[in-house]
């Protein structure tokens with residue numbers, strides 16, 4: 001029990017959901033609606049080039065990037081550091097939103113608010129909001145344990161992209177969600193169109209509920225409390241350059257919070273236990289980040305991505321980019337989830353921005369050389 005009353009603490013919303021489900025869409029909705037509140041946003045990136053930050057509208061001064069990709073390490077480093085920094089600026093923000101990478105297990109993020117005393121005194125986890133992709137969630141529940149964890153940990157679930165499925169499919173996927181998490185409020189959405197009071201300032205993070213799912217949540221030792229429905233697997237970003245999770249941390253030992261007993265063992269190698277939660281690493285997940293230091297020709301780029309979606313879309317969980325099209329003063333923002341592509345012209349390039357083109361792929365069996373060659377051939 002901490003000393004500050006709940007109302008004195010800054011509410012924190014953890015926004016999670018599998019790759020491409022619609023987290024950034026929701027974040028942009030939150031930031032652009034006229035609610036009169038000031039949010040600080042912490043984003044956790046997957047990949048080598050920061051793109052998520054660039055995709056968040058009108059939030060230039062409020063976005064703090066944890067560029068490490070691997071949230072279970074950043075929890076002990078970046079996240080705590082950034083949260084503590086924000087707390088010192090109390091009064092400047094009404095609330096904080098943490099957007100996790102689509103591959104993160106939300107458990108360690110949620111744990112931070114209970115385990116780190118300094119953070120726990122000043123901030124309270126308001127709710128874990130999970131955005132679920134109505135079209136792909138059923139498949140991801142089969143092959144991606146972190147997708148299941150994100151559902152299991154949610155207080156509010158936006159069952160998004162309802163436009164992409166039939167009514168029967170929607171009911172089926174909602175039933176699966178209910179099977180994993182009967183407690184969360186499930187809201188069906190298109191483009192995350194929810195009233196903000198459905199997701200923010202909910203006071204919905206119910207520790208009792210989490211404890212009933214995961215009895216070891218607050219325990220300090222490394223018991224294995226695996227449960228068929230709560231396998232707590234999570235993947236780390238394994239970049240094309242090797243098996244290291246890329247977060248720049250030394251995983252050979254504990255991460256400085258040994259006194260809390262949440263040591264990382266065997267990080268990056270198969271399964272490990274973490275605060276009593278069992279984790280598995282998905283060694284097959286990769287990312288490839290590409291950059292052209294200039295413009296691309298849309299007449300080359302469009303046919304290329306369309307063909308690529310057909311040939312390799314199955315392997316691309318997520319691909320996205322920001323492109324400088326020749327002769328176009330606005331940025332072209334490109335998004336793909338498997339073979340479903342989306343793109344539009346957004347704000348103009350600013351005078352002090354370099355016009356360059358970035359593309360990131362997250363998926364399996366990525367042929368980095370082929371992707372690079374294809375992208376470079378689109379240069380204007």
Ligand SMILES: Nc1nc2c(ncn2[C@@H]2O[C@H](COP(=O)(O)OP(=O)(O)OP(=O)(O)O)[C@@H](O)[C@H]2O)c(=O)[nH]1
Pocket residue numbers: 017018019020021022023024025026052101102131160161162163164189190191192318335336337341342343
């Ligand atoms: N058809 C359809 N597309 C949607 C909907 N919501 C979002 N999208 C599209 O889905 C793609 C991914 O959305 P994002 O908001 O970037 O997803 P994300 O979860 O932030 O993705 P990551 O950051 O890569 O994990 C974009 O092209 C969106 O425009 C929806 O309700 N229906």
